[in-house]
Amino acid sequence: MVMASKWKAQLVALLGLGLLLALPAQADYGAARWPKVQSVEQANVTLRQVEQERALVQDQFAEAERVCYGRFFVNACLSDAKEVRRKALAVxxxxxxxxxxxxxxxxxxxxxxxxxxxxxxDAEEEAQHAAQPPRAPKVVDDTPRPPPVAGPVVDREARHAEKLKKLEAQDAANAGKRAENVVNFERKQQESQRRQAEVARKKAENEAKQAAKAEAEQRKAEAAKRQ
Structure with missing residues (x-):
């Protein structure tokens, strides 16, 4: 009975040792690998390495899980693997x-x-401004000044105004002529209409005389035939 118990204890120990040996080799995540950061460049390098090795830890844990599920003492194996992962992630x-x-x-x-x-x-600028002597007040000259002498621009404007006046006078004179032309045109048009009416009247009279003459000659010819 004692021999059987001793044999069982040895078997458990051997199985436990086999499980530990079957786990993937873990990288050394000890604090000695990560010296205290002394520069921004070193901090950036450390952050990149931490990101890479954190992914590696997760991959190793996934592999350890796969191995543990193929063993007899699954829970103990998983517990060891989780502890290794926890310590590595903490570092x-x-x-x-x-x-x-x-x-x-x-x-x-x-x-x-x-x-x-x-x-x-800012303090230096304020000190420099304070050290400078105050500016003298600006003197305003209130003496009346003579009117400005007409220059090229004023002359050009005066010529333009004079030209406008001449054009307005011409328009006024032409307006009277245009009214007179309208009256003459209407008068000539009325005279033309009267002449046309007179010509038409005379033409009608001539045509009536010709018709009467022709009719008289025709009657005369008919009377001669009857005799």
């Missing part, structure tokens, strides 16, 4: 936090330096 997260903190601190430091430099320049 990576610590390195990531350190790099991000350094970048934020560097940004704040640069911004503070820019603000300080701007404040220094």
């Amino acid at each position: 990576l997260r610590a390195a990531e936090v350190d790099a991000e903190h350094f970048k934020r601190a560097d940004s704040v430091e640069k911004r503070d330096a820019e603000l300080a430099e701007r404040a220094r320049k």
Whole structure:
């Protein structure tokens, strides 16, 4: 009975050792691999490496799960694999936090330096303005000035105004002529209409005389035939 119990304990130990040996080899994620960040460039490199190795940890855990599900002690195997993943991710997260903190601190430091430099320049400008003597007030000359002498522009405007006056006078004179022409045209048109009416009347009279003469000659000819 004692021998059987001892044999079972040895079997469990051997099986446990086999499970651990079957797990994929984990990379060394110890803190020694991630020295404290000292520059922005180093912080950027660290963040890229953390991203790559975090993906590698997840891949290794997936492979460990696959191996564990093929073993007898599945839960124990999965627990060991999860613990390895947890420790690795914790180390990576610590390195990531350190790099991000350094970048934020560097940004704040640069911004503070820019603000300080701007404040220094503003103070220098104010000091320079204060050191300059005050400007003398501008004297306004209220002496009346003679009217400006007509220049080329004024002469050109005067000539243009004179030309407009002449055109207006010509238009007024032409307006009277145009009215007279209209009256003459209407009078000539009326005379033409009277002449046309007179010609038509005379033509009608001549035609009537010719018709009467022809009729008289015809009657005369008929009377001669009857005799």
